[in-house]
Amino acid sequence: MGMIKEILIDTSMDSLKMLPYLFAAFVLLEILEQYSGAFTQRVLSKVGKAGVAAGALFGCIPQCGFSVMAANLYAGGIISAGTLVSVFIATSDEALLILIGNPNAAGEVGALLTAKIVIAVAAGYLVDLFLAEKITMPKKGGTPYRGWDCHKEEEGILRPAWDHTARIFVYLFLFNGVLNLCVTIFGIEQLSAVLLGDTMIQPVAAAVIGLIPNCAASVILTQLYLEGAVSFASVTAGLCTGAGIGLAVLCKVNRNKRENLKIIAVLFGTAVAAGMLLELFM
Numbered sequence: 001m002g003m004i005k006e007i008l009i010d011t012s013m014d015s016l017k018m019l020p021y022l023f024a025a026f027v028l029l030e031i032l033e034q035y036s037g038a039f040t041q042r043v044l045s046k047v048g049k050a051g052v053a054a055g056a057l058f059g060c061i062p063q064c065g066f067s068v069m070a071a072n073l074y075a076g077g078i079i080s081a082g083t084l085v086s087v088f089i090a091t092s093d094e095a096l097l098i099l100i101g102n103p104n105a106a107g108e109v110g111a112l113l114t115a116k117i118v119i120a121v122a123a124g125y126l127v128d129l130f131l132a133e134k135i136t137m138p139k140k141g142g143t144p145y146r147g148w149d150c151h152k153e154e155e156g157i158l159r160p161a162w163d164h165t166a167r168i169f170v171y172l173f174l175f176n177g178v179l180n181l182c183v184t185i186f187g188i189e190q191l192s193a194v195l196l197g198d199t200m201i202q203p204v205a206a207a208v209i210g211l212i213p214n215c216a217a218s219v220i221l222t223q224l225y226l227e228g229a230v231s232f233a234s235v236t237a238g239l240c241t242g243a244g245i246g247l248a249v250l251c252k253v254n255r256n257k258r259e260n261l262k263i264i265a266v267l268f269g270t271a272v273a274a275g276m277l278l279e280l281f282m
Helices: 002-046 048-059 065-075 081-090 095-100 106-135 158-186 188-194 202-210 215-226 232-241 246-253 257-281
Strands: none
Touching: 002 048, 002 065, 002 095, 002 158, 048 065, 048 081, 048 106, 065 081, 065 246, 081 106, 081 246, 081 257, 095 106, 095 158, 095 215, 106 232, 106 257, 158 188, 158 215, 202 215, 202 232, 202 257, 215 232, 232 257, 246 257
């Protein structure tokens, strides 16, 4: 009982320290999302071949809005498959916020962002050059599909920010508690071995976790990385497939299921290849 009590206290303190920071960050992100959404949509729909690079830059902002917007724009025939893939790969969900909020890992944000942007741009242009005709089916209109949004506009700023904060806090508390218990019982080296540490298979497993269309996946991967249980290459692979709810929205609004599966396959293959290359050379 003493061990459980100590773990609960440590987990509570670690999670509570993040609460004010997360809320402030989500307020800023909600303001950005609500007031820059129309601008981002115009940029992505008008920049043509530069859409892949623009998508990677917009996608790395840690919130669900841009991946959802990209899915809607793609379903409406506004952006290319390469731009969609670029946004999805660059999307970091809440991982960046957790890393920035951890003093020991804040310096690694730049490396992660750089890796994801480079992978996103390279994959996006390769898709548009060589795979676009095999992936994309003709689409009607040229009007963005508006069947899904992250939240209703009338909810304002504070309510969505608090909802995001509360959800991430719960994920952090639950997963940190389980992770601290495992580290206490087994030790970090054995936990890393169970998670296929120092093997080429770990990036594959991380990429599978990243495909879960929920921010819990990025929380799990980031916390495992912070504890040293997964490598930088693996967390990069997992966060490259971790497009948040963007994948779920794509499957909802784009009716061609084979097309959706091809996009997911490209996303997964890119993440695994990038993760393995990073594992080899880092």
